[in-house]
Amino acid sequence: MVVFQELVAQQYQTSANLNARSQLHARFSANPYSWFRWLFDHFALSPESRILELGCGPGLLWRENRDRIQPGWEFTLTDFSPGMVAEARRNLGDSLPAADFRVVDAQEIPFPEESFDLVIANHMLYHIPERQWALAECRRVLKPGGRFYTSTVGEAHMSEMWEMVEHFRPGVMAQLKSNVMGFTLENGAAQLAAHFGEVAQYVYEDELLVTEVAPLVDYVLSSNTLTGLPLTPAQERDFRALVARRLAAEGALRITKASGLFAAAG
Numbered sequence: 001m002v003v004f005q006e007l008v009a010q011q012y013q014t015s016a017n018l019n020a021r022s023q024l025h026a027r028f029s030a031n032p033y034s035w036f037r038w039l040f041d042h043f044a045l046s047p048e049s050r051i052l053e054l055g056c057g058p059g060l061l062w063r064e065n066r067d068r069i070q071p072g073w074e075f076t077l078t079d080f081s082p083g084m085v086a087e088a089r090r091n092l093g094d095s096l097p098a099a100d101f102r103v104v105d106a107q108e109i110p111f112p113e114e115s116f117d118l119v120i121a122n123h124m125l126y127h128i129p130e131r132q133w134a135l136a137e138c139r140r141v142l143k144p145g146g147r148f149y150t151s152t153v154g155e156a157h158m159s160e161m162w163e164m165v166e167h168f169r170p171g172v173m174a175q176l177k178s179n180v181m182g183f184t185l186e187n188g189a190a191q192l193a194a195h196f197g198e199v200a201q202y203v204y205e206d207e208l209l210v211t212e213v214a215p216l217v218d219y220v221l222s223s224n225t226l227t228g229l230p231l232t233p234a235q236e237r238d239f240r241a242l243v244a245r246r247l248a249a250e251g252a253l254r255i256t257k258a259s260g261l262f263a264a265a266g
């Protein structure tokens with residue numbers, strides 16, 4: 001458990017790894033409607049909402065929805081990585097001058113009960129060893145009638161890419177399953193139901209059509225500290241050559257994306 005949390009802390013010291021993955025999605029996703037705009041579309045916000053985000057990373061959700069932010073919303077944006085909190089402040093300070101940016105571990109939320117109308121945890125619950133504590137904390141700080149939103153991936157997410165990596169680094173898929181698949185579109189609803197009376201799921205339809213070698217290789221390398229099984233330089237060279245050969249033969253690599261959102265309340 002502790003070892004896993006150290007890998008996660010190392011992975012997210014800064015947004016560099018996350019950016020490598022975002023770049024691949026930004027450049028080669030088939031769905032032209034942005035993921036963060038789609039997420040925002042599902043939020044039940046009123047003119048005076050108090051919003052807590054856990055694991056906010058560099059603040060991309062709000063940066064991509066800057067034009068939709070209402071003056072009456074009160075923001076508390078948090079992450080357990082001080083580097084991420086600093087980046088979120090840098091990226092959003094101008095658009096959210098009154099926001100509270102803080103280092104917070106989602107397993108121990110330092111706010112009184114019934115403080116927020118919305119609690120948001122995007123693509124982060126799978127990183128948390130004591131997830132049941134974190135979910136109990138999210139429930140505790142929600143006001144009556146408030147909503148908890150949490151996005152995650154499904155088991156098939158990026159599977160064609162990981163199958164290619166597995167060829168050179170056997171065991172990588174099993175490592176991913178144990179390190180990143182603890183909270184997925186398939187198993188998340190049951191975990192939420194232990195804390196919330198209502199749970200709804202929404203799926204974002206998309207896939208990748210990748211036409212360049214380097215962004216795909218960068219994505220895999222960015223995940224080294226999540227799998228705990230980095231490619232050796234020779235394996236990286238062989239993986240790069242395989243991607244290049246397949247692109248030359250197929251023109252584009254189709255890669256499954258499985259992402260979605262849970263909305264929980266009650």
Ligand SMILES: C[S@@+](CC[C@H](N)C(=O)[O-])C[C@H]1O[C@@H](n2cnc3c(N)ncnc32)[C@H](O)[C@@H]1O
Pocket residue numbers: 008012018054055056057058060061078079080081084104105106107121122123124127128
């Ligand atoms: C995959 S990134 C997602 C960032 C952002 N939510 C997004 O969707 O772009 C996961 C984030 O969760 C943070 N994180 C991991 N474990 C955490 C914990 N126990 N408490 C708070 N944040 C955590 C990481 O530092 C990282 O910024």
